Amino acid sequence: MASSSAATSSTSGTSAKRNKVSIPDANYIREMFNTCENPIKAINQFQIENGLQIESLEPVLPLLDLHSISRVKFHHSVIRLLQGKLTKKLEGMPKESLEKMLKQAFSQIQHKELCPVALEIMKLLNPVPSSYLKKVAALPEVYKQCSIQVKRQVWEKHQGIFGDEVRPILNKYIWEKDVELHKGSEGMAAMAAAPFFAIAPRKRRESPVVQQLKEMIGLSFPLYQMMLSFVRTLYQRNKTSHFCTLRSDMLMSFHDCKIQDIYKQDPCHDFAFYIQYAVNEKRIQDKIQPKLKEFYIKIVTEKTELLSDVAIILADPYVQNVFCMEVFSCLHNMIEKENLPRNEEKLHFLLKFINLGINAWSIVDNDSTDEPKIHKYTLKENVPLLMICLVEDIMHKEMCSKYRENVVSNLISSTSRDPLIKTLAMHYVLTLAQNRNIERLRMVLPLIPESISTLDEVFMHVLVSYLLQYQAEWKQPDFCKAVFNSFLNKYCEDEVVLRHVLRLLWTAHLHLDADLVTETLENIAPQPNHSTQVRDLFMQLSERTAIVDT
Numbered sequence: 001m002a003s004s005s006a007a008t009s010s011t012s013g014t015s016a017k018r019n020k021v022s023i024p025d026a027n028y029i030r031e032m033f034n035t036c037e038n039p040i041k042a043i044n045q046f047q048i049e050n051g052l053q054i055e056s057l058e059p060v061l062p063l064l065d066l067h068s069i070s071r072v073k074f075h076h077s078v079i080r081l082l083q084g085k086l087t088k089k090l091e092g093m094p095k096e097s098l099e100k101m102l103k104q105a106f107s108q109i110q111h112k113e114l115c116p117v118a119l120e121i122m123k124l125l126n127p128v129p130s131s132y133l134k135k136v137a138a139l140p141e142v143y144k145q146c147s148i149q150v151k152r153q154v155w156e157k158h159q160g161i162f163g164d165e166v167r168p169i170l171n172k173y174i175w176e177k178d179v180e181l182h183k184g185s186e187g188m189a190a191m192a193a194a195p196f197f198a199i200a201p202r203k204r205r206e207s208p209v210v211q212q213l214k215e216m217i218g219l220s221f222p223l224y225q226m227m228l229s230f231v232r233t234l235y236q237r238n239k240t241s242h243f244c245t246l247r248s249d250m251l252m253s254f255h256d257c258k259i260q261d262i263y264k265q266d267p268c269h270d271f272a273f274y275i276q277y278a279v280n281e282k283r284i285q286d287k288i289q290p291k292l293k294e295f296y297i298k299i300v301t302e303k304t305e306l307l308s309d310v311a312i313i314l315a316d317p318y319v320q321n322v323f324c325m326e327v328f329s330c331l332h333n334m335i336e337k338e339n340l341p342r343n344e345e346k347l348h349f350l351l352k353f354i355n356l357g358i359n360a361w362s363i364v365d366n367d368s369t370d371e372p373k374i375h376k377y378t379l380k381e382n383v384p385l386l387m388i389c390l391v392e393d394i395m396h397k398e399m400c401s402k403y404r405e406n407v408v409s410n411l412i413s414s415t416s417r418d419p420l421i422k423t424l425a426m427h428y429v430l431t432l433a434q435n436r437n438i439e440r441l442r443m444v445l446p447l448i449p450e451s452i453s454t455l456d457e458v459f460m461h462v463l464v465s466y467l468l469q470y471q472a473e474w475k476q477p478d479f480c481k482a483v484f485n486s487f488l489n490k491y492c493e494d495e496v497v498l499r500h501v502l503r504l505l506w507t508a509h510l511h512l513d514a515d516l517v518t519e520t521l522e523n524i525a526p527q528p529n530h531s532t533q534v535r536d537l538f539m540q541l542s543e544r545t546a547i548v549d550t
Contacts, residue, residue, distance in 0.1 A: 024050060052078065079113050087120050098125050106132060109142055116145075123147040133157055148215070156222050165216065166230055170246075173209045177242040181461040182499055196461050197321050201280050204245070205253045214253050219261045224250075228309075235312065236364050241458070244315040244360065252276050268309050271295045279318050284326045284350075293349055296356075303369040307356075312364065314357030317458045323354045324427040331387055335394070341383040351378070355420050375418055382421040385411040386428065393432075393440060405443055412447040422452065426459050433466040442479050446486035455491055460500040467504055474511035484520045492524040495534055502537050509545050517545055 024032075024046070036042035052075075064074055090098065098121050105118040122128045122136075128150060136143050136150070137158045146154070155162035180196060204210070217223045228247060235243035251272050254262040263269045274291055278284045284292075299306045313319065327350050334344055341347055351374055356363075359372040388407050395401040415422035429448070432441050448455075467483070474480055488504075491497040501524055509517045521542060526535045 076113070083116055086117060090120055090124055093124075095125065099129070102129075102132065106135070110139065115142065119145055119147065119150070122150045128153050130157065137161060148218070152216070152218050152220050152223060155216075155226070156220060159226060162223065162226055163230060166213070166227065169209060169212055169216075170230065170234060170243075173207075173246055174240060174242055176207065176209060177245075181457055182503070196458055196465070197318060201249075201252070201276050201318070202256065205249045205256060210246070210249050210253050213250060214257070217262070219259065221262055221265050224254075224262050224266075232308075232312065232364060236361070239361050241315055241317050244312045244357075245318060247309075247312050248272050248276060248316055248319075267306055268313060271310060272313050275313060275319055278326075279322050282322060282325065283329070284322065289346070289349065292353070296352065300371040305369060307369050307371070308360070308363050308367070311356050311360035314353055315360035316357070320354060320357050320423065321427070323350055323357075324424060326350055327354070327424060328390075328427070328431065331383075331390055335387060335391055341379050341387065347383075348379075351383075351420060354423060358419050358423060374420060377414075378418055378420055382411070382414045382418055383424075385414065386421070386424060389428065393437065396437075396439070403440060403443060408440070408444055409447055412444065413451050416451040426452075426456070430459070430462055430466070433463055436470070436473065438473050438476065438479050442482040445482050448487060449490040454494060455497055457496045457500075460497055464500045464504045468507055470508070471511050474508060477513065477516075480512060480516055484516065485523075489520065489523045493527065495530050498524060498526065498530065499534055499537070502534070502541055506541055506544070509541075521545065 029046075032042055032046065033039060064071075090101075093101075102118060102121045102125065105114065105121055108114040109118040119142075122132065123146075126149070133150075133154050134157070136146060137154050143151070143154065143161070151165075155165070180199070213227065217227060227250065231243050231247050231250075234240070235247075251263055251266055251269060255269065255273065266272075271292065274288045277288060296310070299310055314323075327347065330344065330347050330350060333339075334341070334347070352371075355372055355374050362368070363372070385407060389411060392401070392403055392407065396403060411421070411425055411428075415425050429441070429444055432444065484501075488497065488501050492501060501520075505512075505517065505520065521538075524538075526538050
């Protein structure tokens with residue numbers, strides 16, 4: 001079979017010229033008709049020169065005409081057949097032959113029928129010559145059809161294109177995290193969702209979004225670095241701690257799949273591995289503490305740029321939660337042994353890690369390599385206050401002793417000048433809610449608005465998740481007023497808090513006093529600046545409570 005590219009003669013009576021690979025295109029045909037003396041003769045000659053020149057095919061063509069099968073349809077079916085056979089042959093060709101074929105095929109890459117050949121050749125070439133990657137990047141329609149192997153090579157040389165591909169996926173990752181935090185805020189959905197921290201690390205890393213990002217990166221460490229750079233930039237721009245979670249999830253996802261080309265080159269791998277091990281175990285075992293401490297001392301002493309990467313890993317809410325849990329475990333051990341905070345080396349180690357995570361955004365934003373210092377009054381004054389609160393909790397539980405309001409009041413007031421103690425104090429509130437220490441919660445919650453202007457969304461999610469488990473506790477009027485009137489209502493201008501209050505009321509209103517529910521709904525009514533979703537949820541809740549009241 002002779003292809004059109006093999007034809008050498010010119011159409012009779014014309015001066016038309018073929019393109020670079022001797023394929024007659026639209027320009028050729030246009031020029032042929034403009035210059036020919038006899039159009040009918042020119043068409044016949046064109047068909048002879050460019051048709052399928054197989055003797056056995058000649059008798060069949062009239063039969064195709066009888067069945068109303070056009071030449072175009074017939075030729076397209078032949079092209080598809082030839083593409084399949086050529087693709088199989090390409091797989092066994094040496095690199096030099098593929099490069100020669102690509103040179104010819106690429107000139108026709110914008111032709112729909114011929115484009116798959118060039119795409120298949122590029123897929124088999126590794127690496128694809130830079131000149132072709134540059135041309136592919138400039139042809140959006142061709143780029144979209146390229147295999148992931150070719151796209152990775154384009155992305156390595158064109159960061160902007162990679163950014164355009166990654167941005168919607170990263171946005172989806174944050175959206176999914178928001179869905180987790182607001183689970184139960186969608187009308188009739190189940191309200192008592194599992195707390196945020198109950199999700200296992202490996203399950204997080206198996207999410208479709210993380211797997212999609214991993215597939216895009218493949219074995220390309222430059223793309224992995226580019227991805228981390230995007231995550232870092234977005235964290236710096238938005239202060240969203242979920243990007244810190246993603247930084248660890250991406251690294252450990254490659255570790256899970258044993259892709260050493262990626263995770264072995266990340267200088268934070270060993271540190272992140274031990275951190276995620278602690279998150280999975282929900283405690284920091286003694287055997288990994290020396291390894292974490294050694295790595296920390298090294299980066300702090302050498303003042304390397306790794307400080308910001310380590311800080312981002314530690315700013316992950318899951319990591320902060322585990323370190324706070326370990327601090328409270330340490331404090332309880334100190335109480336039993338009657339040790340002081342300033343003499344406890346393990347406590348100092350834990351607080352340094354929490355403090356580094358708290359200051360992660362500032363370190364990234366200022367491109368700092370200096371370790372953030374812990375205030376002197378943290379260990380001398382504020383941590384002892386927290387220990388006294390824990391002692392009072394133990395005495396109240398075992399001996400029914402009374403609480404002293406000034407102790408917890410001093411603790412909460414210290415949060416305004418000490419971010420580290422603020423993190424620990426808010427974790428303390430969560431432990432109170434988890435343990436259903438109603439009397440202490442009634443004292444603590446009204447104090448928070450006086451010293452803390454905004455509430456973290458993860459804190460709100462976990463707190464409400466615990467409160468959703470209450471039933472008999474809502475029968476205590478003083479506790480209800482402390483939760484709603486003196487605490488939550490103070491923050492409802494913030495849509496984040498308002499969504500969680502609505503989430504709480506959706507279930508808790510069944511156990512609350514009707515007048516308190518009505519009063520709370522009046523106080524938290526959405527403002528014009530609140531989203532349509534929140535306003536709709538508020539209306540649904542109002543209708544739901546009205547039906548129950550009737």
